[in-house]
Amino acid sequence: MRWNQRITIKDLPLYIGQTVTLPGWIQFSRKSSQVRFLGFRDGSGLIQALLIKGETPEEVFGLWSELRQEASVSITGEVAACEQGPLGVEIKVSHIDILGTGGDFPLGRKEHGPDFLHNLRHLWLRSKKQVALFQIRDQVIQAIHEFLWSQSFVKMDSPILTGTVGEDPKGLFKLDYFDLGPAYLAQTGQLYLEASIFAHGRVFCFGPTFRAEKSKTRRHLAEFWMLEAEMAFFDAQDNIDLQEDLIHFILNRVLERCLAPLEVLERDLAPLKRSLEPFVRLDYKEAVKLLAQIGPLLVDGDDLGATHETALGEHFGKPVFVMDYPKAVKAFYMKEHPEEPTRVKCADLIAPEGHGEIIGGSQREEDIDKILARLAEAGLAPETYDWYLDLRRYGSVVHSGFGIGLERLVGWMAGMHHIRECIPFPRMMERLTP
Secondary structure (H helix, E strand, C coil): CCHHHCCCHHHHHHHCCCEEEEEEEEEEEEECCCEEEEEEECCCCEEEEEEECCCCCHHHHHHHHHCCCCCEEEEEEEEEECCCCCCCEEEEEEEEEEEECCCCCCCCCCCCCHHHHHHCHHHHCCCHHHHHHHHHHHHHHHHHHHHHHHCCCEECCCCCEECCCCCCHHHCCEEECCCCCEEEECCCCHHHHHHHHHHHCEEEEEEEEECCCCCCCCCCCCEEEEEEEEEECCCHHHHHHHHHHHHHHHHHHHHHHCHHHHHHCCCCCHHHHHCCCCCEEEEHHHHHHHHHHHCCCCCCCCCCCHHHHHHHHHHHCCCEEEECCEHHHCCCCECECCCCCCEECEEEEEECCCCEEEEEEEEECCCHHHHHHHHHHHCCCHHHHHHHHHHHHCCCCCEEEEEEEHHHHHHHHHCCCCHHHHCCCCEECCECCC
16 A cells, blocks of 8 residues: 555544554553543544453453553554544554553653653653644644745745844854854845845745844744745835735634644634734834833833733734834834834734734835945944845845744744744753753
């Protein structure tokens, strides 16, 4: 049988009344006087397997006591209808081959603290809630790619090793690069995507991003995955319209395909459904005035902090675009506001329920002299960016872009408290293993 013809748990509703053989793992076991129950998974789903006294061969029935949590087995049995099962079926076992013993699995059914669980992250990933969470993450990633490809975007891969500073010079991981001096782990692929729009018009990249921020908040990781997009001939308004359409597409996909995983995670669906409504669009100055009323106070000219983002999210109960921040708190490449030179044409999308900023984007500055001035203000050497400045010398156009932190986006949609659970193996200030 070819690999793509094998029967898996998700296929079993098509095989009611037939005998099948499935390889997989024991998730849990329990018993009554006449029946032994196995929670059995194979990666495609979880099903209940039954060993029934008097029906199951005696030697197979007796194997139940040898089956530990996480033992790998191959089971053979008849597929039977079952109203209580998640797929509407169960298996009445007639044969078991033990492939690998489970031993004393260190993650039992009792509660464990986060440090203990992250020390055993390689095993914790097998748990029911973690499986559900990464099913949601997978659907989010699929939806991102499907939407962008449907809108004529071209995927371009940006380098992980770079010689230029993309965001904050203080947040760089630095290393020696042969005889050429210092190199950095990329904070963003944006500058390279900007080069690509002159060839393809609309482009995106998706990959790991690194920030050496000494932060221990629930919203920060040292390594995370980011979707970045750049579009030629898009102004700031086009940019946020596209972002809203993308988030609505992802939300609809998650609500359509991930109801079972969301139920496992006990996610309240009401806030997600409310977020299918048009997003709030709030000028930075309006945000300052509103926060003066609802708290906490935001000093005009300062960047929004986590408490400000939480307050705005709670006030509106759905995503909020905060637009046109002060130039001093934003990156050098953002477009100067034509009517207020102290501000830039940018927007951050803030998710509700305390999840904070999930998108940062802006119209990009196309005036080379203004970019040079901003580089000088930031203390960055213009010669390091000479290749980037070439983009303004040869055919510069109005263009915009944005970045989405995948773990923050997944954390919001899945209702997770800390984004460290939203990446398979988190890297934080205090954690480099497993």
